[in-house]
Amino acid sequence: MLRTVLIGDTQADRVVPPSGFTAQLTLFASGAMAFLAVFALALSLASGRLADRWASELARSATLRITAPEDQVAAQTEVALRILRQTPGVARARALSKQEQATLLAPWFGPGLDLDALPVPQLIEVKEDEQGYDAAGLRLRLSAEVPGAVLDDHTRWRKPLVDAANSLRRLGWISILLIGGAMAAMITLAANAALAANAQVIEVLRLVGAHDSYIAGAFVRRFTLRAFIGAGIGVVLGLAGVLLLPEASDEGGFLTGLGFHGFSWLWPLLIPLLGGAVAFAATGLAARRRLKELS
Amino acid sequence: MIELDDVGYSYGGGELLSHVSVRLAPGSFHFLTGPSGAGKTTLLKLCYGALTPTSGVVRAFDGDLRGLDRGQTALLRRRMGVVHQDCRFLDHLPLADNIALPLIVSGRDMAQESANLKELMGWVGLTARADARPPELSGGERQRAALARAVILSPDVVLADEPTGNVDWEMSMRLLTLLVELNKMGKTVLIASHDLGLIRAAKSQVQARVLRISNRQLQLAGADL
Known part of the structure; x- marks a missing residue:
């Protein structure tokens, strides 16, 4: 089925009628989720950098205080x-x-x-x-x-800071997972609506000898491409939003460091692919479940 | 070709068909008659695997339909052309694409099949209506298009459910002629119809066996037909 998504099938795409509002719903949902995912990713990467920096810079230093x-x-x-x-x-x-x-x-x-x-x-x-x-x-x-000497190896306050940064990083990744789950749920709903609206079309296709994979493929391809395009637009807007954040500076603290550095700019490019994969899996499951209900 | 062996079918607690046994030999022509609600459509659906019998066995092409998975059922339907009473077209596609639908879903090269499609549309007299959408067609045109779609893959069996139900007598005769022509090409034909006039007319053109569903059971119709 992955092959048919990538290569496409003009004839199969024609037999399934345009899906109306579900098309816009999928585009909007995947775009909005990708936009949020960019910020969650930026938060997660920034927290990771912060935790690493605090851990490495402070771990090997101590202060001896002589009173x-x-x-x-x-x-x-x-x-x-x-x-x-x-x-x-x-x-x-x-x-x-x-x-x-x-x-x-x-x-x-x-x-x-x-x-x-x-x-x-x-x-x-x-x-x-x-x-x-x-x-x-x-x-x-x-x-x-x-x-009069007191040795402070920074453990007392370094560990909570690193823990907090690591918690933020985890929170970012959990947010990305939740965004992916919400996107899957919305696309499943849209796919189910499209499948229900086209129940008669599906029945006709079954009656003339269409395989389930052929019918499901037409829907899966459509929703996967929509999710991919929607997520692509969301990522572009999200990256623009990150670029518009204030520049990081010594005085700026943590929030101004929210963004991507170096190769981490490539990470958001995975979001449309993941969005497409989520739509591919969600629509495939919905289509197979729906088709099994038909004789 | 198709064989029902002691088949029963129940739905919602009520028995629609009971102890039905019949064999449709290759190249045979059958009418299935009976009053509305007698179970004609149900019996046709049992033949092409849209329904599963609650008792007994349905065989097609020497295979028990109970053992078919969904993929095999799809392949079976490519060997059986079905004409539904309500035709069931995809309204967003032009007529030519609707007729070609079995070719499209079976992955045939449409460029190679275009000549066959044109010939078939000419056979049913719909060449000029190739670009029309199904809602624009008359009842007779719809029935002829449904017949063309049913035979485009050159199936071994043609099952027609009240194919003349919504057309006038002249169109009924035209459709009957097409079905008789198919039978003469060697296709097995089973027509469900309550139109006794059509059945009598057919008997003058082809050697047809008439089956009647009465009280949930299938009987060979008498000499009155």
Whole structure:
């Protein structure tokens, strides 16, 4: 049957009369669903990128915070750095300068912050190597030798963020599945309406010796092509909508990153094919069920 | 060719046909008569597999119709031309395409078949009406077109359900002549009709056996016909 859909059969297409409103219904439904699918796909891909970025960028870094009386900060920092350099799995460790710490606090306190006037703890940036370090062992040693040190490996807040991004990604894929299901349901309804409207035609075709596959093929071909064309139009409009979204920027945050990058622009091109496949399966099932009811 | 062996058919709790046995030999000509509602159409439908008997066996071309799947039933119908009382055309297609429908659905090359189609349309006198849509046709034209469609695949059997039901006497005779011609070509013909005048007229042209359905059973009609 797939062959007849691709190649077509002019004679078979003529014996089934034009389907009227079901044609417009199928075009509209598949177009609307494809339009929504483009945004769901964009959401899913953007969430995936975000989860990957957070996971990879933050997984191999940690922060050591040294909170100590002012006259002991420098000494404890020195000891902490020595311990870190001796710890297997730590690639590098460096104390942040006052200027860097001021930059980190700028969003809350504004520019030109004088850190000397505030009791701000010293931060040490820790980068781990491929093997990683034993965080529990390091904490134990630090607690013994640097009493004011607190190791924050970001797990506490990184994991919920990555989980949230992954949930968004799953939500995007579930939306795509639901959109596909809704599209199948609508096309099945339209196909059933067309089959019911053409019950007499089908009966005549059966009486003159038409095989079920021939009759079903005429309907399946028609609905598959309509769904494909409708989904194609929906994808074009959806991609135009994505292109019109604001450009991603450092300040833009997550929402401005909603879109496609590089080869991911090719993903939406699969939607018309999937729409056609959904219509092919849905109409085929509806036609076979309907034909079995006839003698 | 077609054989009904002790066939019964019930519908909605009522028995329409009971213990019907008949054999249509190749090249034979039969009339099936009886009052309206006697079961003539039902018996024809049993012959071409549109209905399944509730008891007994229907055989066609030496095969039991009960064992046929849907694909085999479609192939069987290409060997049986059926003329329905209401003709059953596809109104969106021109007459020529309606007559050619069995060729189209069986995947024949229409370019090669065009000469046969023209000849057949000439045989039933509808050449000039090739482009007309079915609703534009008269009752007689519709019946002749239905007959042409039934025989376009050169079937072995022609089953006609009240083919003269909606036409005048002159057209009835014309249709009868066509059916007799088919029989002379070797086709087995079974005509369901309550028109006794037609049956009497046919007996002067062809050796026809007349079967009558009465009280759900099939009998050979007497000499009054």
